């Protein structure tokens with residue numbers, strides 16, 4: 001292997017209590033909220049199709065114009081307790097909120113910039129209200145922080161000369177100061193979700209990303225940091241030049257999932273983040289411009305993720321006034337109903353079952369109870385659920401709700417479980433007992 005100064009700090013899955021809690025949580029709420037939530041993808045009468053939090057970029061809006069949105073940011077309908085209540089009812093065990101997105105606007109009163117909540121009509125420490133409400137509701141809080149910063153004068157996309165290098169070192173100091181400030185002001189925070197780390201300037205400075213992880217861990221030794229923060233000595237991201245995962249979990253799955261038969265991903269901790277429309281993180285006024293995922297589509301993505309040993313972060317983009325759009329409220333309600341019935345069995349503590357994938361759905365092993373489950377999304381016309389067990393394992397009992405399902409064994413092809421008489425018309429689970 002190659003000797004690295006800024007490579008992976010350790011190999012293998014962390015087994016401390018904080019990381020075990022993150023893993024057991026499995027389902028998190030992502031919140032993208034900032035100045036971009038005000039225009040909602042529309043500028044001077046033109047609606048832009050791209051992701052609403054990138055509007056300034058697509059519409060080529062000068063910084064001075066965009067930044068003046070801060071004088072309009074006044075979410076007078078924001079009710080943190082209501083948000084936390086909805087999140088809890090939806091089954092979210094953790095939340096990750098944008099403290100600062102690419103635009104550079106900070107949702108907390110920062111000592112290191114004027115471009116923050118303090119200098120808006122809202123004035124108050126919005127992030128504190130948020131952290132307190134979600135913590136009170138028993139939901140773990142994580143902070144999203146964008147390294148890419150369109151507002152900060154010392155941000156550089158690349159390092160072409162000494163001047164760039166000096167400026168970017170000042171930007172690094174600014175970012176590190178802000179992150180330590182966030183840990184100090186909001187000590188409940190469990191970890192950081194870094195974004196905007198794909199530019200050359202960051203890839204050329206593996207030391208910066210290494211130092212940020214080190215600084216955060218000095219304050220909180222069990223802080224959880226995503227792999228997207230990290231670049232190594234040679235600019236390799238997420239995985240160092242020796243192929244070892246950097247950070248505490250792999251965070252490359254943005255709006256897509258690994259293949260169903262990907263067993264490599266089950267060896268590391270990972271988290272997928274997902275939008276409800278095709279590609280909108282911040283609030284966009286018009287969701288008719290793309291496909292919007294149904295509750296069942298989202299439930300399948302969540303269960304597929306858990307079946308491969310990953311966490312799932314579902315995104316919400318509240319409006320500038322602090323309210324959620326109807327589509328998000330409806331999804332929350334549907335998902336919450338399903339989670340109230342099944343999450344304790346197949347989401348929380350859910351993990352890879354190491355059984356051969358089948359067409360009807362996904363297997364989940366509950367690491368708390370030790371029980372194995374099947375989650376059915378695709379009803380077979382044969383009315384038979386095929387199960388193939390590893391050599392030496394025999395199927396004993398299949399429980400569906402309060403009944404035992406019939407099954408037969410085919411010496412060459414495996415077991416075939418008969419569907420229950422009245423199959424639910426929603427994704428359902430069955431428990432598998434083997435011997």
Ligand SMILES: C[C@@H]1N[C@@H](c2nc3ccccc3[nH]2)[C@H](O)[C@@H]1O
Pocket residue numbers: 032051053054195254273281
């Ligand atoms: C979690 C997501 N990451 C940001 C983002 N910006 C991108 C630019 C290019 C390619 C992918 C991107 N993802 C999105 O704005 C959102 O915050």
